[in-house]
Amino acid sequence: MKKLLFSVLFITSMYAFSQETVDSLALKEARYAFVLDSINKSFTYQTGTIELGEGLATLHVPNGFKFLDSQQSQRVLTDLWGNPPSESMGLLFPEDMTPMHDNFTFCVEIDYAEEGYIDDEDAEDLDYDDLLEEMQEDTNATNTERKELGYPTVQLVGWASAPYYDQENKKLHWAKELKFDDADVNTLNYNIRVLGRKGYLNLNAIGDISMLENFNSDRDKIIKSVEFTPGNRYSDFNPDIDQVAAYGIGGLIAGKILAKAGFFAVILKFWKFIAIGAVALFSSFRKKIFGNKKEA
Template sequence: MKKTFFWAFLLCIGLSFAQDDSAIDETMTFESIQKVYDSIAASFTYEKGTVVLDGDMATITVPKGYKFLNAEQSKKVLTDLWGNPPSEPLGMLFPEDISPVSDNFTYAVEITYSEEGYIDDEDAKDIDYDELLEEMKKDTELANPERVKLGYGTMDMVGWASAPYYDEVEKKLHWAKELKFENTDVNTLNYNIRVLGRKGYLNLNVIGDMTVLPMVKNNVDKIIASAAFTEGNKYSDFNPDVDKVAAYGIGGLIAGKVLAKAGFFALLLKFWKFIAIGAVALFTALKGRIFGKK
């Protein structure tokens, strides 16, 4: 049974770091499992201070209490370790005492960039967020048959976990959704931060479940403040003569209309990263089930 449970763990969490399959057998002890676990946690190199992103396009000034994982290592975490589809992250932020395989994993912040064009924010003052929420709930419900057809469970939008707020001066937007996935006991937190720039926007997405919402809210201001575009790439550097304007405004950015245009499958991928929570939880549970009596 030890071997069965351990293979389940490998398949679910995607431990491609463990190359020697012959070393995995029924004689494995808690210590040997823990050794693999610790070696993965120790394989990452984190940064502090101000980090330059993607060819000097933007910077992250790592907030106090956090550490930064670069793009290459973040890709390994998201794809190889957590089992998400291939992506191009710019990096990730982790609380100081958390690693990608921590027993006490709480949340992480994935950082990406979308070059969709300059986001005209003229609509920001006129958005009725209650009306927008109802529209988003309907869109999510309409997408469920396609998700089921593709082999995934249904997803429902419960409501705002944190209502949208747009800082017109800093050109930063943030909001959070509470999502209910089929056959899950704990609802998912989808906390979105957008930093608008000349040609697109930075995405800082919190990966976690609803239990970490108070913790995220206590730290969200410094996470938001950490990201900035460099000179020449700022929102104020927009040149209408040469720069592209996005086909949507603030409301479309919140509603995720850009994803909907790419089809239902693109909408699915946005939430696949939350497999990470289940994978880490599974590892913790497996250790208890396999070695609980040790």
């Protein structure tokens, strides 16, 4: 009889504990959903024609996208995604995407580098396979210092999309596939450069390698959406008064400008992708506890 009573009490107590745990998890999910919803609703997006850099360039927000201005983008990049403070002209999101979306795909950061006029004469002679090998060697060479500074090591796996230079429109794009430490999913680093009179606009797609197909379907309209204003275009270059960059197309792709700025600058460029991974990890953890709402 005592054994039976003990069994009943044990089962009852376990049920009570389980019910308390379920209630606690439900409360946490409700709080999680409320916080994320509050964050996502706190942003004001724009569409149409946007002026960038006080008249430096123009963004025609593509159909199916929305734009987050510089100030709000700083909040996303620094406060939400954990990046060091940096200047950004804004973020371009797919219209159904938000900074803290459970199933985040990608967004595009837009910024400007005034590094001088980039002579593109070397574009036709570049061997992209050789360039890739050089970049892989440079990347591997930084890993010892990365590790010492507490940052994950990174491997340049290869081109996710080989470099392409549009000579007529002075627009360059390429994509690298990166692997950080033992990450399960590789990172996609998709770069678009729009060359101008005194530097270039940088459109940087942020996400993991699984978003490549999605991005490629939108890539052309994203590339076409940005242009320098008259007086700031590549064709407006004046050799008598304008500075010429110390590198060409090959150096721009290989990231030589980052090497000149110092090793820490290279770390900062990769840090954004690490932050995305953290957001994805948090989302994954949530799903393991609460399950996928679509399956309910």
